[in-house]
Structure formats: C-alpha cells, structure tokens
Amino acid sequence: MRETWVAGAATNRYGKMAETGREAGSRVALEAIRSAGLEPKEIDLTFVANAFGIAEHQAHVGPLVNTALGIPEVPSATIESACSSSSAALHEAYVHVAGGFADAVLVVGFEKLSHLDTLAATSYFAIGADYPYEAHNGATFPGLYALMANAHAQRYGTSEAELGAVAVKNHANGALNPHAHFQKPISPEIYRASPVVASPLRLYDCCPFSDGAAAVVVTARERFPHPAAEPLVVRASVRAGSIGDIQDRSTLTALPATRRAAERAFRTAGIEAGRIGFFEVHDCFTIAELIALEDLGLFPPGAAGRATVDGITAHDGAHPVNPSGGLKAKGHPVSATGVGQVVEIFEQVNQRAGGRQVPRTETALAHNVGATGSSCSVHIFGRR
Amino acid sequence: MADAEGRHSIAEFRHGYEEEGRLRGFRSGCGFVTATWGLRCPRCGAADLAEATLSGRGRVAAFTVQNVPSDEFLNEAPYAYVVVDLEEGGRISGWMPSVRRPEELALGAAVRWLPSYKPGVLFEREPPPAERTGA
Numbered sequence: 001m002r003e004t005w006v007a008g009a010a011t012n013r014y015g016k017m018a019e020t021g022r023e024a025g026s027r028v029a030l031e032a033i034r035s036a037g038l039e040p041k042e043i044d045l046t047f048v049a050n051a052f053g054i055a056e057h058q059a060h061v062g063p064l065v066n067t068a069l070g071i072p073e074v075p076s077a078t079i080e081s082a083c084s085s086s087s088a089a090l091h092e093a094y095v096h097v098a099g100g101f102a103d104a105v106l107v108v109g110f111e112k113l114s115h116l117d118t119l120a121a122t123s124y125f126a127i128g129a130d131y132p133y134e135a136h137n138g139a140t141f142p143g144l145y146a147l148m149a150n151a152h153a154q155r156y157g158t159s160e161a162e163l164g165a166v167a168v169k170n171h172a173n174g175a176l177n178p179h180a181h182f183q184k185p186i187s188p189e190i191y192r193a194s195p196v197v198a199s200p201l202r203l204y205d206c207c208p209f210s211d212g213a214a215a216v217v218v219t220a221r222e223r224f225p226h227p228a229a230e231p232l233v234v235r236a237s238v239r240a241g242s243i244g245d246i247q248d249r250s251t252l253t254a255l256p257a258t259r260r261a262a263e264r265a266f267r268t269a270g271i272e273a274g275r276i277g278f279f280e281v282h283d284c285f286t287i288a289e290l291i292a293l294e295d296l297g298l299f300p301p302g303a304a305g306r307a308t309v310d311g312i313t314a315h316d317g318a319h320p321v322n323p324s325g326g327l328k329a330k331g332h333p334v335s336a337t338g339v340g341q342v343v344e345i346f347e348q349v350n351q352r353a354g355g356r357q358v359p360r361t362e363t364a365l366a367h368n369v370g371a372t373g374s375s376c377s378v379h380i381f382g383r384r
Numbered sequence: 385m386a387d388a389e390g391r392h393s394i395a396e397f398r399h400g401y402e403e404e405g406r407l408r409g410f411r412s413g414c415g416f417v418t419a420t421w422g423l424r425c426p427r428c429g430a431a432d433l434a435e436a437t438l439s440g441r442g443r444v445a446a447f448t449v450q451n452v453p454s455d456e457f458l459n460e461a462p463y464a465y466v467v468v469d470l471e472e473g474g475r476i477s478g479w480m481p482s483v484r485r486p487e488e489l490a491l492g493a494a495v496r497w498l499p500s501y502k503p504g505v506l507f508e509r510e511p512p513p514a515e516r517t518g519a
Contacts, residue, residue, distance in 0.1 A: 138478075154491060248416075
C-alpha cells in the first residue's frame with residue numbers, strides 16, 4: 001500500500017451557521033485543498049458526509065460541492081454512518097489513496113440542524129438508533145448513553161464528580177479553541193446546577209446540537225511529495241461495528257466496536273495507547289469519553305474517571321484528550337465531527353493550536369463513534 | 385433464502401405487542417434471546433434462530449429517567465427507559481411511564497410487560513406476591 005497523508009485540513013467555527021451546509025462545506029473544502037498546496041482541479045474524488053441533509057431538504061450534495069469548486073466532472077459519493085459519517089468517508093479516502101485508485105481525495109463533512117428546535121433535532125438524532133426497538137420504546141441518544149452511565153456507575157462506581165470533570169476539562173479546552181461552539185470555561189458548580197436530561201446525565205454532560213463543516217485532503221506521498229504544511233501520515237485507518245441495539249450486546253459498559261477497531265489499529269500502527277501523544281475521542285456525552293479511553297486501552301476499565309479528575313487527560317497533562325474541546329465543547333455537527341477531529345490533529349501537529357497546544361505531537365489518535373457504538377472509526381496518525 | 389421463510393417481521397413484532405398480547409422474539413442455538421428482528425443470530429451468527437414468544441417478565445438490568453423525550457413521547461416525559469433481563473434469558477428494551485424519578489426504580493427490580501395503547505413495549509413493576517394472588 002502507498003504511504004498516505006492528510007495533507008490539508010480546514011474547519012469553520014462550529015455553532016450556528018446562517019448559510020446552508022452545502023455552502024459551508026464547499027468553503028472549508030476549498031480552504032483544505034489550498035492548505036495542502038493544491039488546487040481543486042487536482043482532486044480525483046470527493047467523499048461527502050451529511051447524514052441529516054434531509055433536515056435541509058437536500059441529498060446528493062457531492063456534485064453540488066464539486067460544482068461549487070469548479071470540478072463538476074469529479075466523481076463523488078455521500079457516506080453515511082450516523083455520527084461517524086465523515087470518519088467513515090475518511091476511511092474510504094484512505095482506501096482509495098493507499099490502494100492506488102486515487103492520488104488526491106477530498107473528504108468534507110457538514111451538518112446544519114440549528115433551524116430545528118431541540119425536540120425536532122432530538123427526534124432526527126433518534127433515527128440513528130434502531131427505530132422500532134429503541135426510539136419507539138422512548139429512547140433518545142442521551143437516554144441510551146445514560147443507560148451506559150448507570151451501568152458503568154453500578155459496575156465501577158463512576159461518580160458525578162468524574163463525569164463532571166470531563167465536562168469541565170473539555171469546556172476549558174474549548175475556551176482556547178476559536179473554532180469551538182462553546183468558548184467559555186465552566187465550573188463544577190455550574191455543571192452540577194445544570195438540569196438532568198436523562199438520569200444521571202445533566203445538560204452539561206451532553207454535547208450540543210451544532211452546525212459546522214470540516215474538510216481534509218488525503219493524498220499519496222509519491223504523487224504530492226511537497227505539501228504546503230506538515231502532513232499527517234496515516235498509520236492506521238480502521239473501522240469496526242457492534243450489534244446495533246445495546247440491549248443485545250454482551251456489555252453495557254463498553255463499546256465492542258471501539259475495542260475491535262482500536263486493537264486492529266494499534267496492531268497496524270505498531271504502537272500502544274500509552275505512547276500516543278494525544279487523543280481526539282468521541283465524547284458525545286461525558287460517559288462516552290470515559291468509556292472510549294477504557295476501550296482504547298489508555299486506562300483499565302473503571303479507571304478513566306479518576307484519571308480525568310487527576311488532570312491526566314488535560315491538554316497539558318500526561319495524556320491529553322480532546323484538546324479541541326471535544327464534541328462536548330467544540331461541538332457536534334454530526335457529519336463534520338469525524339474530520340473535524342482530524343483538523344484539530346492537523347492544527348496541533350503544525351503547532352497552530354495556541355493556548356491548547358499539546359506537548360507531544362509525534363503520534364495522535366482520532367476515535368469517532370456512530371450512534372451508540374454500532375459503528376466506530378479509529379485513525380492513528382504519525383509524522384514524516 | 386429458504387431458512388428465513390416463516391420468520392416474523394418487524395411489523396409482526398409490533399402487531400404482536402400492540403394487538404395480540406404477544407411479545408415475539410427469537411432464541412438462538414447459543415442460548416441468546418432477543419426481540420430484535422434478524423435472520424441470523426447476532427451473537428454467534430448461527431442460522432438456527434427460532435421464533436419464540438417472550439415472557440415479558442424479568443428484572444431491570446439498566447435504566448434512565450428521561451426528562452427530554454423525542455417527539456413521539458412528548459406528552460409522556462418524564463419516564464424511565466429500561467433494559468430488562470428476561471427470566472428466560474436475553475434482554476429487551478422498553479419504557480415505564482410509572483417511573484418519573486430515578487429514586488422510584490432500582491436495578492434488579494422485578495417488572496413485567498403491560499400491553500397498552502401507548503407506543504412501544506411498556507413495562508410496569510411486578511406487584512408484590514400478595515397482590516398477585518389476590519383479585
């Protein structure tokens with residue numbers, strides 16, 4: 001397989017977009033292409049992620065993005081994998097470039113849901129679960145992760161203070177990220193005062209509904225050996241799945257897809273979790289970050305909460321996790337999230353992360369989950 | 385595929401609990417029991433997935449009380465969303481409109497399926513033995 005790079009990356013500020021997803025996606029796509037030192041005409045293939053495009057009454061957006069970029073002849077496809085849509089698209093790009101089927105692939109994810117009210121947005125999100133067996137029984141995504149939080153607390157004693165420490169840390173990081181939806185730190189008191197959405201998860205345990213767009217350009221080193229910025233070398237691009245319904249799985253306190261993807265990714269990259277410089281993980285809810293760090297093997301099961309309270313996962317800690325602010329504070333524009341994580345890694349590697357800059361950037365890991373972990377992507381990046 | 389013939393559908397699962405007083409499910413040769421529709425066992429992949437009628441009785445394995453519902457449950461919140469360990473093995477998800485605060489339910493609590501005009505698989509607490517034999 002060919003050495004494959006993420007050679008360019010760009011994001012807008014997550015939050016509320018006045019323009020359509022297609023406009024925002026096209027803008028960040030052009031920015032990502034330019035940051036790689038390329039022009040749109042050098043793109044061979046485009047993968048788009050826009051899982052809830054139906055909320056904008058728009059599907060088949062790939063040709064619209066390519067047309068906006070002046071490359072209407074370039075083939076495109078939309079990749080859907082719920083909240084892991086754009087990391088799934090990144091994986092497809094990797095496969096095409098590493099396999100020699102394309103030299104430069106644009107991956108762009110975007111979502112716009114802010115014109116919906118909370119009820120409508122919650123209902124849209126719920127269709128990413130198993131509708132007849134979960135949503136039609138009253139489950140929402142906060143509810144499904146709350147079930148896991150309760151099971152985790154029952155088994156390991158995970159406390160409100162530990163969940164709250166994830167929220168406080170990620171908001172502190174988001175406050176240092178000009179692209180973040182929320183750029184204000186929160187105190188443990190503010191966390192504890194927030195209302196319960198689905199017990200035990202409070203409002204500040206939940207990521208926001210965000211609009212946003214993010215893009216990366218994946219290239220073959222042999223074809224484009226002189227990128228404009230320091231590229232990320234893709235050392236592993238792995239996806240895995242789990243049984244769709246959490247009640248049918250053998251565990252409620254872990255995501256089997258994360259464990260499967262991580263095990264293969266670490267083996268492929270020849271590295272272990274403890275030696276990764278920093279992590280961007282899927283913290284759609286605070287409990288999800290703790291479970292992710294345990295499933296990735298950074299901490300033993302039940303130990304991630306204590307480690308978070310102890311500051312080990314802070315951006316200046318021994319194992320920085322979500323220096324971007326994560327989904328929790330940077331925001332969660334569903335189909336932008338996966339590539340947005342990689343944009344953060346690109347910024348960190350290029351020493352452009354300002355006050356949230358992490359010390360070790362030789363290796364980084366991005367972990368992106370679809371729904372309650374029925375899909376998972378793990379990407380490990382290194383340096384030239 | 386011949387081995388999939390005769391297996392019930394998602395529509396029949398809903399019709400079962402909405403109209404027939406029956407919780408339809410499957411039992412795999414590996415012992416796995418589920419209500420979730422499929423053509424092969426999701427745990428072991430085996431084809432010997434037999435139709436079964438689930439008891440609807442069991443104990444709460446995990447739960448949450450949801451204060452923010454989806455649109456279909458707009459007028460029901462707060463309520464508990466539950467995963468129930470069935471007495472015959474396997475798990476099923478459902479909801480409990482009678483539970484409005486987390487303190488009102490405990491892990492391990494005995495519950496039973498209650499046929500209802502409301503959406504989804506609705507559970508209620510198993511009455512204490514005295515009540516069960518009364519009436």
